[in-house]
Amino acid sequence: MKKLNNLFFKPHYVSHLGCLDGCFEFFGMEISKPWLYGATGHGFIINIATDLCPSGPTAWNTAMIFQQSRKLGAEIDGIMAWKKDADFSQKQEQAWNLIKKAIDNNQPCYGWQIGAIPEFDIIYGYDDAGYYYQGYSTEEGSGPKPWQEVGTTGVTLLEMYRVNRIRPVNDNETIKHAFQLIVKHSQNPKDWIQYPKYKSGLEGFDQWIKAIESGTALSFGNAYNASLWAECRIMAVEFLREAQERLGSQYHLLFEKALGYYDAVARNLTKLSKIYPFSPQLPMDPIGLNDRTQICVDILKGAREAEAKGLKKLGELIDML
Numbered sequence: 001m002k003k004l005n006n007l008f009f010k011p012h013y014v015s016h017l018g019c020l021d022g023c024f025e026f027f028g029m030e031i032s033k034p035w036l037y038g039a040t041g042h043g044f045i046i047n048i049a050t051d052l053c054p055s056g057p058t059a060w061n062t063a064m065i066f067q068q069s070r071k072l073g074a075e076i077d078g079i080m081a082w083k084k085d086a087d088f089s090q091k092q093e094q095a096w097n098l099i100k101k102a103i104d105n106n107q108p109c110y111g112w113q114i115g116a117i118p119e120f121d122i123i124y125g126y127d128d129a130g131y132y133y134q135g136y137s138t139e140e141g142s143g144p145k146p147w148q149e150v151g152t153t154g155v156t157l158l159e160m161y162r163v164n165r166i167r168p169v170n171d172n173e174t175i176k177h178a179f180q181l182i183v184k185h186s187q188n189p190k191d192w193i194q195y196p197k198y199k200s201g202l203e204g205f206d207q208w209i210k211a212i213e214s215g216t217a218l219s220f221g222n223a224y225n226a227s228l229w230a231e232c233r234i235m236a237v238e239f240l241r242e243a244q245e246r247l248g249s250q251y252h253l254l255f256e257k258a259l260g261y262y263d264a265v266a267r268n269l270t271k272l273s274k275i276y277p278f279s280p281q282l283p284m285d286p287i288g289l290n291d292r293t294q295i296c297v298d299i300l301k302g303a304r305e306a307e308a309k310g311l312k313k314l315g316e317l318i319d320m321l
Contacts, residue, residue: 001132002100003125007108009134013228014042014057015119016065018135019110020074022122023163026108029073038239039174040068043232044182044262044314046307048204050197051286052211052221055155057228058118060200061192064181071177073168078111078161083151088158095160096147100126102162112159114145123160171246176321179314186311201311205304212296215289222287223278230273233266247321254317261310268303272296 010021017036024031037043041064047056066076079098081091099109109123114133121135125143131150132143151158168174185192186201193200199207208225211217237259244255275292 001125001127002103003132004103004106004108007122007124009122009136009139011136011139013231015121015136016058016062017042019120019122020065020069020076020163023108023110024072024074027074027163027165029165031072032238032242034235034238034242036072037232037235038243039072039178040065041178041181041185043236043239044310045185045200045232046204046229047193047198047200048207048211048225049221050207050211050216052208052217052225053197054218054221054224055118056198056221056225059195059198061194063192064185068174068178068181069163070166071169071174073166075164075166076161077164079158080160081151081158083156083158088151089148091158092148092151095150095158098162099123099131099160107162107164109160109162111150111161112157113154114150115142116154118155120159171243172321175243175247176318179318179321183311183315183318202304202308205300205307209297209300209304212287212293212300215293216286218284219276219287220282220284223273223276223282226269226273226276227278230266230269233262233269236262237266251317251320254313254320258310258313258317261306261313264306265303265310268299268306272299272303275299 007026008022010018012018012021017040021033021036047060049056069076079091079095081088085091102109103126110120111123112120114121114123114131115135115137117137119136121133123131123133124141125132127144130144130146132141133145134141188200188203240255240259240262244252275296
């Protein structure tokens, strides 16, 4: 077995960032959790399915994460293919060779659903049979996962990446470009929000409100989305504080206003996550209508209103930076 020591999955709700956090730590890169969430833009976005399917956080084109990771000092490349593709088996073999070569070169790797659940997993080693990995379904690590099986179960998607350390850019460029991507994401761009049942930005909040009002939101998915997006907005607030400190006093007032709005979003989503706490044992059944319905609708409307004002402030910051 060939293994990278000191490469570990970090248990964030956003498993993609949990993998990147582990890769950055492996390289000795001093990037705070809020900076990771904010600089990649993920702390400020939202993606909601009509029925609150738990796939919302991952069912979009995540190009902005790769773009912004370069600005943080990490270049990510890899292979992606669907099982239905004619060249799928060749892509599996290409991915296998890519990951082996990366680990031989002391480069950390990660991939989609190496374990049992549809999330990202760290790949910390390999042997003749397959991958050794760590993630939500395998906290202590597991393997070997036969390389021919990856991408054939669950969400039948092959996504395998290696990470290489590069020179980061300055904070001003990182922050400005992150805000530009966040605003773009909120506008439901068709090249990013690719599936018809999903909406981002304020339309995402509208879709969430409608699902709660109608009782059609899935129990598992609603609770999962609430906890995940609450974590994101909490990190967004801390990122804004860190960015404010790094950039200096000339942007202080705008950052303060943005902070206030995103703090309101974070507090509202945290309230929702406490009303509908997440558990992996929750059913995939609709929540229906009950005495919590109107309370949750009001909470989400409050979050949406604050999000709208926060996005405007990010637009103003883009013009100033």
